Amino acid sequence: MLKEITPKSVDYSQWYVDVITKADLVDYAPVKGFMVIKPYGYRIWEFIQDAMNVRFRATGHENAYFPLLIPENLLIREAEHVQGFSPEVAWVTEGGGERLPERLAIRPTSETIVGAMYSKWIHSYRDLPVLMNQWSNVVRWEKATRPFLRTTEFLWQEGHTVHRTQAEAEAETSQQLEIYRDVIEGELAIPVVVGQKSAGERFAGALNTLTLEALMGDGRALQIATSHFLGQNFAQAFNIQFLDDDGALKYGWTTSWGTSTRMIGGLIMVHGDDKGLRLPPKVAPIQVVVVPIARGNDATAVLSYARKILGSLQSAGLRVQLDSRDEYTPGYKYNDWEMRGVPLRIEVGPRDLKSQAVVLARRDTGEKQTVNRDGLDLTVLKVLESIQNTLFDQAKAYLQDHWQRIDNLAQAEEYGYRGFFDGDWCGAEACAQDLQSQTGMTIRCLPLDGQAVGGDCVVCSQPGSARIVFGRAY
RNA sequence: CGGGGCGUAGCGCAGCUUGGUAGCGCACUUGCUUUGGGAGCAAGGGGUCGGGGGUUCGAAUCCCUCCGCCCCGACCA
Numbered sequence: 001m002l003k004e005i006t007p008k009s010v011d012y013s014q015w016y017v018d019v020i021t022k023a024d025l026v027d028y029a030p031v032k033g034f035m036v037i038k039p040y041g042y043r044i045w046e047f048i049q050d051a052m053n054v055r056f057r058a059t060g061h062e063n064a065y066f067p068l069l070i071p072e073n074l075l076i077r078e079a080e081h082v083q084g085f086s087p088e089v090a091w092v093t094e095g096g097g098e099r100l101p102e103r104l105a106i107r108p109t110s111e112t113i114v115g116a117m118y119s120k121w122i123h124s125y126r127d128l129p130v131l132m133n134q135w136s137n138v139v140r141w142e143k144a145t146r147p148f149l150r151t152t153e154f155l156w157q158e159g160h161t162v163h164r165t166q167a168e169a170e171a172e173t174s175q176q177l178e179i180y181r182d183v184i185e186g187e188l189a190i191p192v193v194v195g196q197k198s199a200g201e202r203f204a205g206a207l208n209t210l211t212l213e214a215l216m217g218d219g220r221a222l223q224i225a226t227s228h229f230l231g232q233n234f235a236q237a238f239n240i241q242f243l244d245d246d247g248a249l250k251y252g253w254t255t256s257w258g259t260s261t262r263m264i265g266g267l268i269m270v271h272g273d274d275k276g277l278r279l280p281p282k283v284a285p286i287q288v289v290v291v292p293i294a295r296g297n298d299a300t301a302v303l304s305y306a307r308k309i310l311g312s313l314q315s316a317g318l319r320v321q322l323d324s325r326d327e328y329t330p331g332y333k334y335n336d337w338e339m340r341g342v343p344l345r346i347e348v349g350p351r352d353l354k355s356q357a358v359v360l361a362r363r364d365t366g367e368k369q370t371v372n373r374d375g376l377d378l379t380v381l382k383v384l385e386s387i388q389n390t391l392f393d394q395a396k397a398y399l400q401d402h403w404q405r406i407d408n409l410a411q412a413e414e415y416g417y418r419g420f421f422d423g424d425w426c427g428a429e430a431c432a433q434d435l436q437s438q439t440g441m442t443i444r445c446l447p448l449d450g451q452a453v454g455g456d457c458v459v460c461s462q463p464g465s466a467r468i469v470f471g472r473a474y
Numbered sequence: 475c476g477g478g479g480c481g482u483a484g485c486g487c488a489g490c491u492u493g494g495u496a497g498c499g500c501a502c503u504u505g506c507u508u509u510g511g512g513a514g515c516a517a518g519g520g521g522u523c524g525g526g527g528g529u530u531c532g533a534a535u536c537c538c539u540c541c542g543c544c545c546c547g548a549c550c551a
Binding site for chain 2: 014030032084085109138140142146149150222223258259263292294296299326328330331332333334335336347349351352473474
């Protein structure tokens with residue numbers, strides 16, 4: 001018997017927890033703030049890794065691996081950086097039964113250890129650019145945790161690059177953000193707002209942070225990818241210098257950029273419904289499930305018919321599974337696979353066998369239709385493509401419906417501070433802080449859509465100097 | 475770190491007020507019948523009642539103490 005999923009409208013947080021545990025994506029670990037990513041959830045992560053690796057390689061990046069532990073003297077080298085991260089660093093103080101002479105940080109991010117290594121490797125402008133990416137885990141000691149969205153340990157990808165010029169580094173920062181947008185919108189079907197972080201929301205130690213912001217089903221924002229232009233801050237702190245062709249010794253310009261398993265949390269919250277997950281076909285571990293209705297004397301014939309369909313779809317390169325478990329009824333299986341978010345279900349029974357047809361049931365719309373067995377591979381490919389597009393379109397429509405242009409904060413209150421709000425800002429950090437203390441909302445980004453400032457600061461009513469998108473965030 | 479909730483079989487819970495053989499539903503095992511939207515019957519297996527201490531003839535239940543987890547808020551991918 002499957003467990004009930006709490007409806008979104010009753011308790012969104014509980015709905016989220018129900019979905020991720022009952023769809024078998026994760027389980028809670030013995031230590032608070034840690035989780036096990038189970039095979040079904042990890043497979044989604046692997047699709048994300050594949051999609052990114054292809055794009056990273058195509059733009060000249062290589063994967064590498066840096067150590068988990070960072071000596072304290074390295075971590076504190078860049079002043080702003082250490083200030084930003086020190087509250088959430090976990091430390092190793094003992095090893096081999098002895099107290100260590102210098103404590104070692106479990107990496108909260110790797111700029112410092114990467115910087116220390118880069119300074120050893122880079123001597124000449126001929127060594128540049130250095131374009132590396134690392135897939136790893138990091139630890140940030142968080143007070144309040146939620147699976148995928150905020151866990152103490154999480155899996156991510158962090159790119160670290162060094163360039164000869166500022167312009168090249170800034171171009172890298174934008175290029176990587178565009179790769180993220182492409183993966184997140186194209187594979188995960190999550191529409192995003194592209195922008196720049198305000199000074200107060202910037203990565204600790206960065207000169208500029210670009211961001212992708214997504215809107216969850218409860219109207220809260222999720223920062224889903226960031227790309228940082230670090231200027232020469234880290235190059236100076238870690239002595240990353242090169243001899244340029246003019247004979248001058250110069251500091252490199254560095255960038256870093258990252259995305260994490262948080263994306264999976266976003267995927268669930270953007271597409272999920274009261275029946276459970278809804279996975280876009282491109283990242284669905286199982287794209288099609290075949291459910292035989294094997295009744296009485298027809299059982300053997302139906303099953304062999306189902307196997308033929310399975311085989312032909314597999315040959316077409318689809319991820320298909322046949323659910324021939326005979327301890328469950330078809331109805332149970334329908335609900336089970338719907339909860340797990342499988343995009344398309346194919347039902348085959350005695351009727352279909354007789355008419356050489358199958359029934360297709362779409363997870364995105366719930367539609368059922370009977371289609372001919374001939375040409376089924378092509379039909380299924382088309383339907384999956386349509387599901388991928390429909391999920392994106394639905395999410396895009398939701399985003400647009402919950403994105404209001406406003407002139408003052410009272411207008412945001414009418415929407416319960418849910419959704420994205422678009423307004424103007426005077427640029428004062430004091431107003432950014434007032435926004436948060438008064439409404440719980442934060443500046444998500446300064447959107448990069450080219451639209452001009454149109455009015456006064458939504459907080460203080462002084463003339464605006466920047467357009468901002470703001471809202472309550474995870 | 476504040477506020478709330480909860481620890482009893484794999485999961486969800488009852489039992490605690492008023493101490494007296496540890497129960498229910500689901501899941502699991504076996505058999506038979508079933509199968510086009512969460513199958514039925516029958517017979518089974520499974521427990522340091524979160525840990526420690528105390529009161530008592532006797533503690534899941536009363537007292538003390540520690541631990542853990544979840545949710546909601548303030549900070550963060």
